Every structure is written in structure tokens, then in C-alpha cells.
Amino acid sequence: MPRLEPDVMQDRDRGVQAVETAYAKVNLALHVRGRRPDGYHALESLFAFAQDGDRLEGGLADDGSITLRVDGPFGAQVGDGEDNLVLKAATALRGHLGTRAGAALRLTKNLPVASGIGGGSADAAAALRLLVRLWDVRIEPAPLEKLALEIGSDVPACLASTTRLVRGRGELLADHDLPGLAGRPLLLVNPGVALSTGRVFAGWDGMDRGALAADTVGQLRADGRNDLEAAAIGQAPAIADVLSRLARCEGQVLARMSGSGATCFALFDAQADMRAAARTLRADHPLWWIMETRIRTA
Numbered sequence: 001m002p003r004l005e006p007d008v009m010q011d012r013d014r015g016v017q018a019v020e021t022a023y024a025k026v027n028l029a030l031h032v033r034g035r036r037p038d039g040y041h042a043l044e045s046l047f048a049f050a051q052d053g054d055r056l057e058g059g060l061a062d063d064g065s066i067t068l069r070v071d072g073p074f075g076a077q078v079g080d081g082e083d084n085l086v087l088k089a090a091t092a093l094r095g096h097l098g099t100r101a102g103a104a105l106r107l108t109k110n111l112p113v114a115s116g117i118g119g120g121s122a123d124a125a126a127a128l129r130l131l132v133r134l135w136d137v138r139i140e141p142a143p144l145e146k147l148a149l150e151i152g153s154d155v156p157a158c159l160a161s162t163t164r165l166v167r168g169r170g171e172l173l174a175d176h177d178l179p180g181l182a183g184r185p186l187l188l189v190n191p192g193v194a195l196s197t198g199r200v201f202a203g204w205d206g207m208d209r210g211a212l213a214a215d216t217v218g219q220l221r222a223d224g225r226n227d228l229e230a231a232a233i234g235q236a237p238a239i240a241d242v243l244s245r246l247a248r249c250e251g252q253v254l255a256r257m258s259g260s261g262a263t264c265f266a267l268f269d270a271q272a273d274m275r276a277a278a279r280t281l282r283a284d285h286p287l288w289w290i291m292e293t294r295i296r297t298a
């Protein structure tokens with residue numbers, strides 16, 4: 001019999017049959033190209049993912065119920081009600097499959113809520129991945145992505161959580177190889193402000209500043225933008241402080257806001273530089289949320 005690692009044995013004791021990481025998302029660039037008749041905005045964005053994020057675990061529930069427990073540093077901010085995107089995803093998937101299967105889920109919320117790194121979207125995508133495994137069902141990628149889009153614009157990209165060029169409202173996904181990106185040290189910094197995605201989009205000035213070209217990190221740095229930065233800073237001026245601190249960090253190769261904010265990120269060549277930057281920022285801003293991670297290698 002194969003030997004089980006201690007934490008796997010503990011998981012089994014607690015009835016945990018499947019575990020997923022809900023990887024934090026970063027928009028390495030986010031160009032807003034226009035406002036669509038349906039009220040959404042047409043985007044061009046390079047999505048990448050951190051190797052860390054929220055944790056979702058689950059086991060089968062024989063009585064057919066779907067339950068959710070939420071804990072972790074940001075658990076209290078999101079709660080375990082039916083508006084939690086994990087439950088929305090579970091209900092939508094069950095409806096699509098026409099199954100009566102149940103699940104007992106536990107979400108450990110490590111990522112700040114409403115913060116531009118897609119925590120809720122990543123949780124929803126993780127729930128879809130986990131339940132497909134747990135319930136041992138087959139669903140083709142296309143209908144799964146369609147279901148994901150009904151939950152939120154970012155959820156389709158979060159399903160695979162690989163580096164993608166994303167267009168439309170979030171549903172047009174193309175694999176994108178950016179040389180030297182995978183495994184790069186990544187620092188995420190949030191000044192402790194939650195921002196509503198809808199309100200930030202509503203503050204966009206309506207100016208199309210042009211297409212996204214992202215063949216190298218250098219090009220992304222020189223020509224890429226986050227077109228929501230000005231609107232987000234208007235609602236949370238502390239973002240400007242985060243950006244100027246990140247821009248001055250020794251060894252950073254790209255510093256920018258992610259999504260609709262307020263989380264900003266910096267990519268580094270060297271892990272030691274990222275560590276040093278995190279240490280200094282933590283000392284100067286003890287209330288900022290700071291996560292040291294890497295770009296996920298998928």
C-alpha cells in the first residue's frame with residue numbers, strides 16, 4: 001500500500017476527498033477598448049496567475065445537500081451565504097448536470113475580497129474543477145466555460161489559471177507564451193481598500209488608448225497599461241502610494257495595478273529582491289496586505 005503524507009491522512013479523516021487552490025489572478029496589462037451595448041466593457045488583457053491563493057476542499061454529502069464553511073484571514077468579509085460565488089458555482093453546475101449529488105465544501109479565504117485579483121472568480125472556478133472531480137462527471141471545456149461566464153467575466157480564465165490573452169468581456173481566451181514569465185517572483189500589495197468592480201468600470205473615461213501587444217515582459221512594461229488605474233485611484237487614492245512604492249523597488253521589472261484594483265503587483269527577476277521589497281514595505285506600511293509568491297508554472 002502506498003504511504004500517505006501526514007496532511008493527506010488528516011484530510012481523509014475529516015472527509016476531505018478533493019482539494020483545489022483558487023489561484024490569485026493578475027492582469028499584467030488591462031486595456032479597455034470600449035463600452036458594449038450590454039453594459040460590459042470590451043477588454044484586452046494579459047492574465048497570469050500566482051501559484052498561491054485561496055484553498056477549497058470538499059467531500060461528498062450523501063444527503064444531497066451543498067454546504068459551505070468559510071474560514072481564513074478574509075473569511076469574515078465574504079461569509080458563507082448563497083451569494084458566495086462558490087455556492088453559486090456549485091448550484092449552477094448541479095443545475096447544468098441535472099444531478100442530485102451533494103458536497104460539503106470548505107473555503108479558506110487567504111486573498112482580500114473585491115481587490116482586483118479575482119479571488120471570488122478563482123474560488124468559483126476552483127469549485128467547478130473540484131466538483132467535476134468529486135462527482136466524477138464529464139463536461140466538455142466549451143460548456144464549462146459558458147457556465148463559468150454566467151457566474152462572472154473572469155471565471156472562464158480562472159478555470160485553467162494559465163497565462164492567457166483575454167478579450168471580449170472575458171470569454172475569448174487564447175494561450176499566450178510570454179518568455180521568462182513562468183516561475184517569476186511576484187509581489188502582491190493591497191492598501192486595505194475594497195473596490196467595487198462595477199463602480200471602477202463606471203469611472204473609466206471612455207478613451208480607447210489602443211491595442212495590447214505583449215510579446216515580451218519589456219514590451220508589456222513599455223506599452224502595456226491598466227486603463228482602470230485612474231478610475232480606481234480616484235476612488236482609493238492609497239493605490240497611487242502603492243504604485244509609487246513598487247515602482248521604486250530595487251529589481252522590479254514590471255509594477256502595475258491588477259484588474260479594477262486596489263491590489264497592485266510587481267514582478268522581479270530575483271527572489272532576494274522581492275523578499276527585500278516585501279520586508280521594507282511591511283515595515284513602512286504594517287496595514288497593507290502583502291503576499292510573496294511566484295507566477296504559476298502550469
Ligand SMILES: C[C@@](CO)(OP(=O)(O)O)[C@H](O)COP(=O)(O)OP(=O)(O)OC[C@H]1O[C@@H](n2ccc(N)nc2=O)[C@H](O)[C@@H]1O
Binds near residue numbers: 258
Ligand atoms: C476587471 C476584471 C479584469 O480581469 O477583474 P477584477 O477587478 O474583477 O479582478 C474583470 O473584468 C472583472 O470580472 P468579474 O469580477 O468577473 O466581473 P463581473 O462579476 O462579470 O462584473 C461585475 C461588474 O463589472 C463590470 N464589468 C465587468 C467586466 C467587463 N468586461 N466589463 C464590465 O463593465 C460590470 O459593471 C459588471 O456588472
Ligand SMILES: Nc1ncnc2c1ncn2[C@@H]1O[C@H](COP(=O)(O)OP(=O)(O)O)[C@@H](O)[C@H]1O
Binds near residue numbers: 261
Ligand atoms: N468566495 C468569494 N470570494 C470573494 N468575493 C466573493 C466571494 N463570493 C462572493 N464574493 C463577492 O464578489 C465580489 C467580488 O469579489 P472578488 O472576486 O474578490 O473581486 P475582484 O475580482 O475584484 O478581486 C465581492 O463584492 C464579494 O462580496
